[in-house]
Amino acid sequence: MIEKPYNSTRHGLAPAINLTLVQHNSLSSWDVFLSLFCSLMEGHPVDLVLLQDPPSSKGFLPCYAGFKSFAPPVSRPTVASYVSQSLLQKFGVLPFFPPETDDFMAMDVLTPQGCFGSSFPRFRIGNM
Amino acid sequence: MFWLKLSSFQDRQYVGKASPPNPQTVSPETALYDLLYPYLVAGDFNIHNAATDPSRLLSVKEEKESAPYFGLATDLGFTLLNTPGVYTRFPFTGTHRPSVIDLAFVNPHMFPAFRSWDASSLPSTGSDHAPVLISLRPPSPHNDKPRPRWQEADWLRLTDRLKNLQIPPPPDAPSPNQLDQWFSSAVSVLTTLIENDTHRSRPSPKSKAWWTHLLTSLRKEFAKAARKAKKQETPDSYAIARQAKLGYFKAIKRAKATYSADFLAKTSPDNIWRAKELVAPRKTPRFPSLPDATDPVAINDVLLNHFFPPKNPPPAEDT
Numbered sequence: 001m002i003e004k005p006y007n008s009t010r011h012g013l014a015p016a017i018n019l020t021l022v023q024h025n026s027l028s029s030w031d032v033f034l035s036l037f038c039s040l041m042e043g044h045p046v047d048l049v050l051l052q053d054p055p056s057s058k059g060f061l062p063c064y065a066g067f068k069s070f071a072p073p074v075s076r077p078t079v080a081s082y083v084s085q086s087l088l089q090k091f092g093v094l095p096f097f098p099p100e101t102d103d104f105m106a107m108d109v110l111t112p113q114g115c116f117g118s119s120f121p122r123f124r125i126g127n128m
Numbered sequence: 129m130f131w132l133k134l135s136s137f138q139d140r141q142y143v144g145k146a147s148p149p150n151p152q153t154v155s156p157e158t159a160l161y162d163l164l165y166p167y168l169v170a171g172d173f174n175i176h177n178a179a180t181d182p183s184r185l186l187s188v189k190e191e192k193e194s195a196p197y198f199g200l201a202t203d204l205g206f207t208l209l210n211t212p213g214v215y216t217r218f219p220f221t222g223t224h225r226p227s228v229i230d231l232a233f234v235n236p237h238m239f240p241a242f243r244s245w246d247a248s249s250l251p252s253t254g255s256d257h258a259p260v261l262i263s264l265r266p267p268s269p270h271n272d273k274p275r276p277r278w279q280e281a282d283w284l285r286l287t288d289r290l291k292n293l294q295i296p297p298p299p300d301a302p303s304p305n306q307l308d309q310w311f312s313s314a315v316s317v318l319t320t321l322i323e324n325d326t327h328r329s330r331p332s333p334k335s336k337a338w339w340t341h342l343l344t345s346l347r348k349e350f351a352k353a354a355r356k357a358k359k360q361e362t363p364d365s366y367a368i369a370r371q372a373k374l375g376y377f378k379a380i381k382r383a384k385a386t387y388s389a390d391f392l393a394k395t396s397p398d399n400i401w402r403a404k405e406l407v408a409p410r411k412t413p414r415f416p417s418l419p420d421a422t423d424p425v426a427i428n429d430v431l432l433n434h435f436f437p438p439k440n441p442p443p444a445e446d447t
Binding site for chain 2: 046127
């Protein structure tokens with residue numbers, strides 16, 4: 001019998017209850033990025049970081065332990081979203097980039113068991 | 129793992145060449161739209177509006193730029209999460225004012241989950257924008273039940289009605305149980321009559337415990353004076369608007385102080401930590417954190433040693 005390559009306990013078997021997110025304009029600065037994420041490590045766990053003007057080099061965003069980054073597919077994105085691995089392990093996250101602009105992105109978080117005490121099977125976070 | 133090195137502090141030069149934000153590149157329709165499930169949008173909107181910064185005198189251009197966003201948000205039932213008047217951008221240059229341009233909106237499906245919007249708890253990162261922390265939680269069951277507003281009761285009218293109130297006479301030679309029942313029913317008739325004629329408060333988790341009707345009046349006066357000053361543009365109208373503004377904010381401080389004093393006077397073991405927060409609030413770090421540097425002096429030393437490393441002593445000359 002072939003087993004699934006991923007852990008079957010993920011993808012929203014529990015309702016999404018709490019979400020903490022941070023919004024920040026990092027002025028395309030590596031130092032701001034580093035300082036922000038260092039400060040986030042010291043406090044309450046953060047699930048989502050919505051960055052405006054993220055730093056980038058040759059089309060790549062900086063990465064940080066415990067987070068996965070999403071950004072519009074352009075050489076120098078003006079927005080980027082960092083999703084914590086703990087959130088990704090629990091729920092499916094589907095990024096969405098509207099074709100009319102590169103300065104906006106959204107992410108659909110799939111919550112089949114409901115979210116925030118409601119029965120909605122998903123919620124959306126926009127970043128601009 | 130992040131792949132930055134301390135040497136990348138050289139790009140701190142951005143501080144000196146920070147420029148004003150770019151004009152809006154995302155249309156209101158792209159950012160704010162009707163969804164059948166919870167939706168939150170946050171970002172650097174780069175717009176100024178009286179709803180986010182009540183004390184700012186807006187130019188016509190600023191009003192025109194922000195109106196489509198706030199108009200659409202209102203039409204779609206979006207709620208602004210920002211605390212009005214709390215700045216999110218502190219420009220490095222002295223020619224620009226602090227402003228509120230980092231905004232967050234939620235649609236009606238998401239709003240019940242909103243718990244807090246905080247632009248002061250995270251330390252500064254070196255950016256001229258403040259990092260904003262937003263918390264979403266399921267709505268907690270509301271324990272506060274509607275209460276009668278006794279101060280607003282029409283006692284004159286109630287007095288007349290109370291005089292005409294007919295309470296059934298007590299039974300003859302009642303047993304203790306019968307007496308209790310008669311008394312309970314009489315009290316019920318009396319309280320029902322009074323409460324039916326009294327407005328009830330509608331407590332909300334968002335309501336400020338220290339807010340008073342005087343503050344509501346002062347806020348209206350302040351807004352009215354500010355609009356008048358903007359329209360007339362005379363020194364007198366500006367002076368009146370300034371006085372109204374000072375009076376409003378001083379009244380807020382007085383109301384908060386009065387509430388705190390009253391709260392502390394009634395402190396019990398159930399709310400001791402809330403009282404501690406009022407007396408000695410947690411201080412927010414004012415300096416960015418750096419590895420191996422925990423205080424401003426250590427940060428200073430790290431930066432100095434990095435940018436101005438100590439020179440090696442010159443080799444001794446052969447004699």
